Amino acid sequence: MLRTERHARLLEHVSARGSVDVGELSRLLAVSGATVRRDLQYLSEMNLLRRTHGGAVTGGIGIEVPLHRRMESRRPEKRAIARAAAELVPAGAVVGLTGGTTTTEVARLLVERGPLTVVTNAVNIAAELVLHRGITLVVSGGNARSESYELIGPIAEKTLADHHIDVTFLGVDGISSAQGCTTHDQLEAATDSAFVRSSGRVVVVADHSKIGKVTFAKICGLGEIHNLITDAGAPDHHLAGIADAGVTVTTV
Template sequence: MRRDGHSFYSVDVRKTPRLNAILERVNDTRSVDVSDLAGALGVSEATIRRDLQSLSRSGLLVRTHGGAVANDRDGELPTQIKAVRRHTEKGRIGLAAAASIPDGAVIGMTGGTTMLELARALADRRNIAIVTNAVNIGAELIGRPGVHLVVIGGVARPSAELVGPAAEAMLANYHLDMAFIGVDGLTAEHGCTTYDEMEAQTDRAFLQRASRAVVLADHSKLGVVRFAQITPLASIDQVVTDRDADPAQLATLRAAGVHVDVV
């Protein structure tokens, strides 16, 4: 909750594709203009002004005279905003990753909206064990008859992940056949990166407990470096991304010896 009483989560962008489109443009261009948005989205400038005001009240952008700019309070969007961004691509990635998991496997899953799509793809599987630190993934899978679910505890992050020493201590009790992690940045030079150092450390613990390490990342994460390194690329066996990925970025990953699936 912000000091002015407005929650960062008060705008339900899932029900408003126009707001999501505005946030996409702000994220990509860092600033937007009312008249440009009105023309691009086919609505009046008055409608755009109301949209920007609503998003500004929720802390998702900063209103300016004639438009708005990105709110870089920490660079990380709330999970519910991320959930509607590139949803189709994330769904394909989740389905492809699920197809690679054999029956009887024990898998680890960190948080993130792409990881949530993997969880949904696994919901009706039988004879599979899932260890996760993400409360939204746990909520998605709890009660599924074919899934043995373990949710580890820790300090709650805006990403819906539970991280820190408590999470890592609990992870030490398990061996994982495969670990699937989401990232906020992925390059051949800097490996897997994210916004928060404690989250990075817990993600690293998942990889250390696994026989095979797989990164799920939509194309917007490739070529990007964030604050905290999770692991160098040499620790990753496979990357699953979508077909809008930059071919040059794919080439650098493959040249580093990582198996890359494009779906």
């Protein structure tokens, strides 16, 4: 396992559990206790968690793992989700892509399905698509958020309000039957909500670690999304609750 992938899995586990010990992390990551302690020290120095005697903690509703640390985490699952998502896109469609590692995988497959128009607020996705002749690219503008590589705020929201999008692939930090779609940052949530309002169809793409999870800022309720595509590791009882709200759930 790559160091960056190990750090991402460690942070996601701490965020989900609230507190963990070295032994638990050692078993989860299949590395020595000494390696876990070095990782915890490094991530503590980066202010991504807080060390405790024998482990680490995070408070409240979890920590946000920066996007560059999540890129290698659960990549096979994200690619499978992206393949299913790309199949929903007809030729000539206007496609919205919010930021996120799974939406980035969707973007990489869309270049094979052109001609398309892609509207995005994610600078990393824009950089990947800009040279592809089959893609007409619209980038929202706005204030750059380094944790997610997204452009957010009033400028981004105004751009989205001025366009109609056929289908948006929405990345989330959590989706649950009780709280709908959530993310860590309230300004990012507001920009994601603007994608939802401008779209004829909203498809959430989220690996199993996001299912049943609730984070700080609400993007939208389940009544505003049409599809959820996730992987087979998602808990059945959470998926059932989401489906009961009228969302078409696909597992890959």
